[in-house]
Amino acid sequence: MQICSVCSEQTPKYRCPACKIRYCSLGCYKRHKDTCVPFEQPAPIDPAANNAFNTEPWTVEDLLHEEDITDKVPLQRLQLLGQSKELRDLLCNPHLRQLLYSVDGADSKYDAMKAAMQEPLFVEFSDQCLKIVENEAKSLTSNEADDL
Structure with missing residues (x-):
């Protein structure tokens, strides 16, 4: 709700x-x-663009600002999100895209996230993002341990 x-x-x-x-x-x-x-309405979708979010091309670096972020996920883990077929499949859902636009455009991001987390589809999307990032974090940690 x-x-x-x-x-x-x-x-x-x-x-x-x-x-x-x-x-x-x-x-x-x-x-x-x-x-x-x-x-603002997004620009018309270019079907030829191979982008997980179906908007203008962007890079992870475009989203990162040193002064805004205190707890960061390494860039290589974030890039895995863009390579995930599961996330791309979820992002084909127009309701999920609208939820993401709503959160992004909200005055109070906290309140918008709280409301979005009541939607099972948004929770599924969030869980999938965390699964991708955390699985990679575990493999990085084990690789780092192997290096010792």
């Missing part, structure tokens, strides 16, 4: 036409409209 992106208390009944966040009442809409950032 989703919760209001503004008050984080009620079940949302409405969606902002500009940014697509969900809210529960006129009061929440009035609080939200002053900080509303309109949702």
Whole structure:
């Protein structure tokens, strides 16, 4: 079940036409409209592009900012996410893509993640990401132990 992106208390009944966040009442809409950032439609999907997220090409380095991240996953482990057939299959689901857009575009990432984690499809996606990263972490740890 989703919760209001503004008050984080009620079940949302409405969606902002500009940014697509969900809210529960006129009061929440009035609080939200002053900080509303309109949702930009993604560029049309190029079927020739071989990209796990079906958007413009990006690299992991584009997402990493030293000052923003304190607990990092090594780049080589993150790159495994883009090579996963299981993740690509999950990302074919339009509902999951919409959930990811909602989390990415939310004012409160914490609240958006909390709401998204109530969706079994999002939990499956998160678990698959962790499985890929953690399995690689275990193999890196065992390889490092072999080197000693």
